[in-house]
Amino acid sequence: MSTILDAETFLAIDVGSVNTRAGLFDVVDGRYRLVATSRASSTGGAPLFDISEGVRMALDQLRAITGRRLVDESEVLVMPSTRDGAGIDLLVATTSAGPKMRTVLVGLMPGISGESARRLAVSAYLKVVAEIGLMDRRREEEQIDLILASRPDLILVAGGTDGGASASVLSMVELASLAAGLMPEGQRPRIVYAGNRQLAASVVERFGDRIPVTLAPNLRPGLEEEDLGPARRHLAEVIAQTRAARVAGFDELARWSGGYLLPTADAFGRVVRYLSRVYDRTKGAFGVDLGASQTTIAAAFDGDLCLSVRTDLGLGSALPGLLKHCTLSKVTRWLPVDLEEDQVRDYLYNKWLNPGTLPTEPDDLHIEYALARQVIRSALFLARAGWPAVRGQHASAQMPPLEPIIASGGALSRAPRPGYAALVLLDALQPVGISTLVLDPYGLTPALGAAAGPLPMATVQVLESGSFVSLGTAVSVVGKGRLGRPVLRLRLDREDGGGSVEGVVRFGQLVVLPLSQGQHGRLTLRPERGFDVGFGGPGKAGALRVAGGAVGLIIDARGRPLQLSTDPVRRRESNQKWMWDIGGQT
Amino acid sequence: MSINYLPPVTHVIPLTTIRRERRLPVPGTVTVRVGQKVQAADAVAEAEIGRRHFFLDIARGLGIPERQVAQYLAHARGDRVDAGEVIAGPVGFSRRTVRAPADGRIAAISGGRVLLEVHGEAFGLRAGFPGTVTATDGTTVVTIETTGALIQAVWGNGRQDYGMMRLVGENSGDRLQTDQLDSDLRGAVLVAGTCDHPAPLHQAIELSVRGVILGSLTSDLIPVAQRLPYPVIVTEGFGHLPINPMAYGLMRSNAGREVALDARPAVAYDSQRPEVIIPLPATREMNLPGDVVPIARGLRVRLLRAPHQGAVGVVREVVEEAVVFPSGILARCAAVDLEGIGTETVPLANLEVLQ
Numbered sequence: 001m002s003t004i005l006d007a008e009t010f011l012a013i014d015v016g017s018v019n020t021r022a023g024l025f026d027v028v029d030g031r032y033r034l035v036a037t038s039r040a041s042s043t044g045g046a047p048l049f050d051i052s053e054g055v056r057m058a059l060d061q062l063r064a065i066t067g068r069r070l071v072d073e074s075e076v077l078v079m080p081s082t083r084d085g086a087g088i089d090l091l092v093a094t095t096s097a098g099p100k101m102r103t104v105l106v107g108l109m110p111g112i113s114g115e116s117a118r119r120l121a122v123s124a125y126l127k128v129v130a131e132i133g134l135m136d137r138r139r140e141e142e143q144i145d146l147i148l149a150s151r152p153d154l155i156l157v158a159g160g161t162d163g164g165a166s167a168s169v170l171s172m173v174e175l176a177s178l179a180a181g182l183m184p185e186g187q188r189p190r191i192v193y194a195g196n197r198q199l200a201a202s203v204v205e206r207f208g209d210r211i212p213v214t215l216a217p218n219l220r221p222g223l224e225e226e227d228l229g230p231a232r233r234h235l236a237e238v239i240a241q242t243r244a245a246r247v248a249g250f251d252e253l254a255r256w257s258g259g260y261l262l263p264t265a266d267a268f269g270r271v272v273r274y275l276s277r278v279y280d281r282t283k284g285a286f287g288v289d290l291g292a293s294q295t296t297i298a299a300a301f302d303g304d305l306c307l308s309v310r311t312d313l314g315l316g317s318a319l320p321g322l323l324k325h326c327t328l329s330k331v332t333r334w335l336p337v338d339l340e341e342d343q344v345r346d347y348l349y350n351k352w353l354n355p356g357t358l359p360t361e362p363d364d365l366h367i368e369y370a371l372a373r374q375v376i377r378s379a380l381f382l383a384r385a386g387w388p389a390v391r392g393q394h395a396s397a398q399m400p401p402l403e404p405i406i407a408s409g410g411a412l413s414r415a416p417r418p419g420y421a422a423l424v425l426l427d428a429l430q431p432v433g434i435s436t437l438v439l440d441p442y443g444l445t446p447a448l449g450a451a452a453g454p455l456p457m458a459t460v461q462v463l464e465s466g467s468f469v470s471l472g473t474a475v476s477v478v479g480k481g482r483l484g485r486p487v488l489r490l491r492l493d494r495e496d497g498g499g500s501v502e503g504v505v506r507f508g509q510l511v512v513l514p515l516s517q518g519q520h521g522r523l524t525l526r527p528e529r530g531f532d533v534g535f536g537g538p539g540k541a542g543a544l545r546v547a548g549g550a551v552g553l554i555i556d557a558r559g560r561p562l563q564l565s566t567d568p569v570r571r572r573e574s575n576q577k578w579m580w581d582i583g584g585q586t
Numbered sequence: 587m588s589i590n591y592l593p594p595v596t597h598v599i600p601l602t603t604i605r606r607e608r609r610l611p612v613p614g615t616v617t618v619r620v621g622q623k624v625q626a627a628d629a630v631a632e633a634e635i636g637r638r639h640f641f642l643d644i645a646r647g648l649g650i651p652e653r654q655v656a657q658y659l660a661h662a663r664g665d666r667v668d669a670g671e672v673i674a675g676p677v678g679f680s681r682r683t684v685r686a687p688a689d690g691r692i693a694a695i696s697g698g699r700v701l702l703e704v705h706g707e708a709f710g711l712r713a714g715f716p717g718t719v720t721a722t723d724g725t726t727v728v729t730i731e732t733t734g735a736l737i738q739a740v741w742g743n744g745r746q747d748y749g750m751m752r753l754v755g756e757n758s759g760d761r762l763q764t765d766q767l768d769s770d771l772r773g774a775v776l777v778a779g780t781c782d783h784p785a786p787l788h789q790a791i792e793l794s795v796r797g798v799i800l801g802s803l804t805s806d807l808i809p810v811a812q813r814l815p816y817p818v819i820v821t822e823g824f825g826h827l828p829i830n831p832m833a834y835g836l837m838r839s840n841a842g843r844e845v846a847l848d849a850r851p852a853v854a855y856d857s858q859r860p861e862v863i864i865p866l867p868a869t870r871e872m873n874l875p876g877d878v879v880p881i882a883r884g885l886r887v888r889l890l891r892a893p894h895q896g897a898v899g900v901v902r903e904v905v906e907e908a909v910v911f912p913s914g915i916l917a918r919c920a921a922v923d924l925e926g927i928g929t930e931t932v933p934l935a936n937l938e939v940l941q
Contacts, residue, residue: 017854040590047595047877057590064705099855144701146638178694178701182639184613247855295853317854342806348827349805353740353823353852354594354890357936358915361892416914416940483600586914 007089007455009081012447013055014264015095016042017293018356020054021443022062032458034467037442038062044097044247051249056484063297066388077256093257096264096291098243100127100311101153106176108131108134108159108169116219117158119386120228123307124235139173152189152492153242155474162221169195170202184274190238194219194231201293214238267449269298269307276300282403288376290409292316292355295375297383308383313375315411319348325378333564334370336575337363361586369424375426399562401433408440418550419583422471427537430477430562433534437471470517473550476556479531481507488527495520510578511555513537515548543563595877597738600830603872604863605731610711613725614785621865622719626846629710630728634705647684648677650916652698665692673700695842714746714864727790733868740809742849742860745817749775749796751845759828762786767793775845777815777837779828784810797847799862801829817849819860827896830888832940841866879939887922888940889932898940
């Protein structure tokens with residue numbers, strides 16, 4: 001849906017598992033601006049199983065803030081806007097809410113179609129419960145029993161390049177068809193076929209009238225080609241239909257949005273892809289959306305988007321999944337205070353039970369954000385497996401150069417101080433070189449991604465308008481050394497007569513130079529031998545114009561990868577000191 | 587300022603109408619009728635689960651081309667067969683046949699092969715609590731209704747059972763300990779404040795207890811509890827949290843009565859959650875408890891986070907302006923009069939309605 005519309009005012013709604021957000025945008029002085037945002041409890045879960053009430057509460061709050069009437073007496077959205085200033089011209093919506101579809105992947109070849117199917121699954125809100133492939137050692141009957149025992153909502157079949165393998169693909173389709181046909185009529189899964197397109201008619205015939213099949217473009221049209229985008233869109237429609245059958249209100253939201261109801265992750269990824277084209281094209285653009293029930297990692301390299309949605313990693317209902325990916329010590333290593341592992345584990349499980357709750361005590365805050373760091377790190381590690389090899393990447397363990405880095409999600413946006421949020425991002429992502437850290441405090445990124453279709457100018461203008469919070473420019477030094485050894489000399493000349501700062505940064509330090517949001521300066525960096533700041537190799541000096549932010553100009557000389565002390569006392573002291581140095585102390 | 591927050595609701599009700607759906611995991615047969623009174627242990631529906639499948643290669647078995655298989659089949663799709671029964675053949679001078687390896691059903695016929703579905707295990711769905719059948723769809727769902735006390739909980743290990751409730755210890759926060767578990771408690775449903783060691787949970791197996799209700803469990807014991815053969819229900823959360831006063835008072839006043847435990851874990855986008863039902867007679871029509879309760883002055887609430895996690899109180903007022911808490915977090919909040927503690931300012935997000 002890419003028809004560009006003419007709209008003076010538009011509304012964006014995001015329905016999450018915990019919060020429903022609404023954002024109102026207007027044309028001000030010829031440019032789109034964010035006018036107001038609101039947030040309300042999501043109501044898609046028990047007891048209502050209807051998102052409408054959460055949407056209504058969010059709209060009601062917007063009305064209270066702006067004084068603008070958005071719905072009529074029947075609580076129907078007023079569209080288009082009226083002369084008296086009521087209503088809106090366009091609604092776009094995104095959602096990450098709804099039960100995750102239990103999915104069985106049926107792919108032909110491990111490492112090829114099987115791998116592509118898996119990558120597609122992790123970029124959608126799917127819960128993969130079983131995988132079956134051509135090289136599967138289980139007998140066919142066991143594979144059928146596995147599918148039945150998995151009780152899937154969806155079977156995703158992939159395999160065969162266009163014009164390629166047919167007999168083996170149809171054999172797998174036959175298996176899936178047999179299994180699906182054995183399920184009771186009301187419990188049969190949806191089928192999405194994204195394989196050899198020349199077999200599409202045969203696939204539909206195999207499943208027959210009993211089980212409708214959604215045909216999607218081949219994930220692997222050629223052996224060396226992978227194209228997940230078209231299949232992802234078809235999958236999104238299937239997911240939307242299933243979700244609407246289980247949770248009321250989505251149909252109405254889809255109607256209100258005239259088809260602009262997107263998965264939150266897809267919309268989020270659109271913005272990151274756009275940014276990769278307008279920022280430094282030698283670097284990738286990056287975004288992380290840390291939610292309660294999933295974590296989205298979006299990385300785009302010159303317009304090529306890699307999207308990962310982990311429904312087993314999040315800071316609320318998905319928290320227990322973290323312990324399948326790492327030990328608790330990976331969480332406690334981030335704490336600046338001495339807390340028992342048992343206490344951290346109890347906190348994790350209580351947060352799982354009550355994902356919408358907030359940490360009001362300092363110790364709880366530190367646990368919450370230690371969990372946040374490790375959830376992001378675990379999701380990032382899994383996402384990076386699907387990233388292309390990127391020019392400028394120093395080693396496989398290190399991140400590629402990124403610019404900018406966008407952070408979204410309730411936990412990150414409500415961090416008590418900008419420095420705290422910046423430290424969480426630096427610890428979790430460990431970027432290299434020079435990056436701008438940007439916080440999305442109002443959850444606008446998905447909204448702008450959804451608006452990009454009908455109103456591309458709105459997306460561009462709001463991104464430029466200051467609705468996001470720049471935490472600052474971060475210079476992350478790559479290299480190892482003894483603690484205290486000089487790693488670089490710097491000079492910052494602030495523009496507009498703001499004065500200059502010079503100094504030496506030593507290994508292990510986290511330094512913040514004052515440079516406020518809206519301020520700019522010229523930064524000259526002279527790294528010592530063996531240390532790289534992104535000017536083309538270790539020891540290479542350079543200068544660039546940098547922007548300030550809510551934290552300032554951050555120099556992270558703690559090394560990459562970040563090595564925390566194995567001595568717990570020294571480690572806590574380091575964590576405390578870094579928090580203090582970056583202005584994150586509460 | 588409109589309140590845009592709907593708090594979660596936990597029911598702790600001394601007497602109410604309780605209506606619950608019991609559902610088979612796969613379609614089967616409902617064995618009760620609407621209006622029938624049932625006991626907790628009564629089977630209300632049955633089905634076959636865990637069916638397995640076997641391919642029988644008819645073409646190979648009979649030594650014939652695939653295109654000829656159809657003419658030698660002795661059964662059609664859907665037919666039931668007994669072990670040893672001929673499925674296809676005889677063919678040729680040697681009278682070759684293919685026989686069913688076990689009792690089952692012809693699930694599918696495709697490409698010269700027969701898919702045989704072998705009987706699974708019989709599964710009986712129990713009522714879970716004494717009541718009256720009020721509705722059924724005949725194959726999968728049975729709705730049962732009763733009156734009694736209802737105590738909803740936050741976590742369970744997935745089991746169900748029914749038995750006499752006995753309190754262990756003196757107070758709502760007392761730890762469950764092995765030296766408290768004597769033979770007097772055999773076959774009972776035990777109630778204790780907290781458990782932080784696996785030993786009493788294992789010892790309870792020796793006593794054939796019908797369940798354990800706790801205020802809290804330390805989270806390291808979750809895997810232990812999940813393997814226990816009896817239901818474990820946690821009313822407050824993980825750590826060392828006493829049972830909330832409302833629930834404890836209700837259990838204390840009903841000690842010695844039969845209770846039904848349904849320890850099914852809460853599932854997202856599903857109304858199920860673990861609960862304790864104490865069937866009690868009612869002399870008048872009791873309304874079903876409401877689940878949507880906007881936050882308001884006078885509401886009884888429970889705190890979901892520290893400080894004072896688990897404490898119960900009454901909302902004095904919902905504060906207009908957001909407040910900064912000691913952690914630095916800014917949040918909309920309410921002033922709550924906590925029993926035995928005093929008035930505390932608590933984020934709305936950390937409150938749950940307890941009624």
